[in-house]
Amino acid sequence: MFPSYIQLYKEGRLDSLKDELVGALEQCELCPRRCRVNRLEGEKGFCQTGRYALVSSIGAHFGEEQPLVGKGGSGTIFFTYCNLHCVYCQNYSISQLGEGEEVKPEVLAKMMLYLQKIGCENINFVTPTHVLAQIIEALPLAIEQGLCLPLVYNSGGYDNLETLRKIEGVFDIYMPDAKYASPEKGERYSSARDYWEICKQALKEMHRQKGVLWINERGIAQYGLLIRHLVLPGNTSDSFLILDFIAQELSPHSYVNVMAQYRPCFRAVNYPEINRLPTYKEYIEVKEYANRLGLRG
Numbered sequence: 001m002f003p004s005y006i007q008l009y010k011e012g013r014l015d016s017l018k019d020e021l022v023g024a025l026e027q028c029e030l031c032p033r034r035c036r037v038n039r040l041e042g043e044k045g046f047c048q049t050g051r052y053a054l055v056s057s058i059g060a061h062f063g064e065e066q067p068l069v070g071k072g073g074s075g076t077i078f079f080t081y082c083n084l085h086c087v088y089c090q091n092y093s094i095s096q097l098g099e100g101e102e103v104k105p106e107v108l109a110k111m112m113l114y115l116q117k118i119g120c121e122n123i124n125f126v127t128p129t130h131v132l133a134q135i136i137e138a139l140p141l142a143i144e145q146g147l148c149l150p151l152v153y154n155s156g157g158y159d160n161l162e163t164l165r166k167i168e169g170v171f172d173i174y175m176p177d178a179k180y181a182s183p184e185k186g187e188r189y190s191s192a193r194d195y196w197e198i199c200k201q202a203l204k205e206m207h208r209q210k211g212v213l214w215i216n217e218r219g220i221a222q223y224g225l226l227i228r229h230l231v232l233p234g235n236t237s238d239s240f241l242i243l244d245f246i247a248q249e250l251s252p253h254s255y256v257n258v259m260a261q262y263r264p265c266f267r268a269v270n271y272p273e274i275n276r277l278p279t280y281k282e283y284i285e286v287k288e289y290a291n292r293l294g295l296r297g
Helices: 004-010 013-027 105-117 129-144 161-166 183-190 195-210 236-250 280-293
Strands: 054-061 074-079 123-126 151-154 221-230 255-259
Touching (some): 004 013, 054 105, 161 195, 236 280
Parallel strands (some): 123 151
Antiparallel strands (some): 054 074
16 A cells, blocks of 8 residues: 555646645745745744754654554654643743754655664654745655654644645645633633634645555554543543544544643743642543443544
């Protein structure tokens, strides 16, 4: 089973998409921030990224969801910076403090090929939203040298609907967050009051493109939508709304990872209501609610 981006490449559509997205960096509106800065000239908007992507680390990751990990691990490429400034981010040294180095397309392609060579099950692009043009610029170079693994779009869920439509067929697995349903929390914690409205549109489009997560006979995800929801302290009401949306508007068979690993990081100390761990009761309530809805994961 070949990933869908191989067909796009054979048809010449991947090169056309590359040219379109790189050209769009001149007045960047690729994410919902629509900063309209000229990234081709090194100008930087909310994501603090200019012409080329910055990468913090790459490697086989065995801490991701089991359908991504398999025996070889998920081949993660952690991009520096993000289009969300979450005050509690556990990877804040990467996402907000800028830990990483600039890479040209040729180097990014070699990173993908390296991860394939060491036996990873997929290429997992972590926080790709703000560097989509750079990923797709590097992708044909990697394909020409034999890349054939599924591609994972591992985002914060704050993704532009128009951009997602443009990249249909590039990524095999969408893995977005669904963080909160409250505009106040989106603004307070991620500087994105419209987070949930944007996220709902993105989830619907991702589901339209790929459907529910399909896992092969080896237990490895090949394509589809895998949604992450991190249980935050005092946020169970938002959790229930998010899970209802997934079950009712997408599919009751959707694959959702209800995550318990929140801990106060970065600037969470300045927000008393989230400056603690979720209680066991909070997590179990959300987990059991997802189970009652019939959601997988």
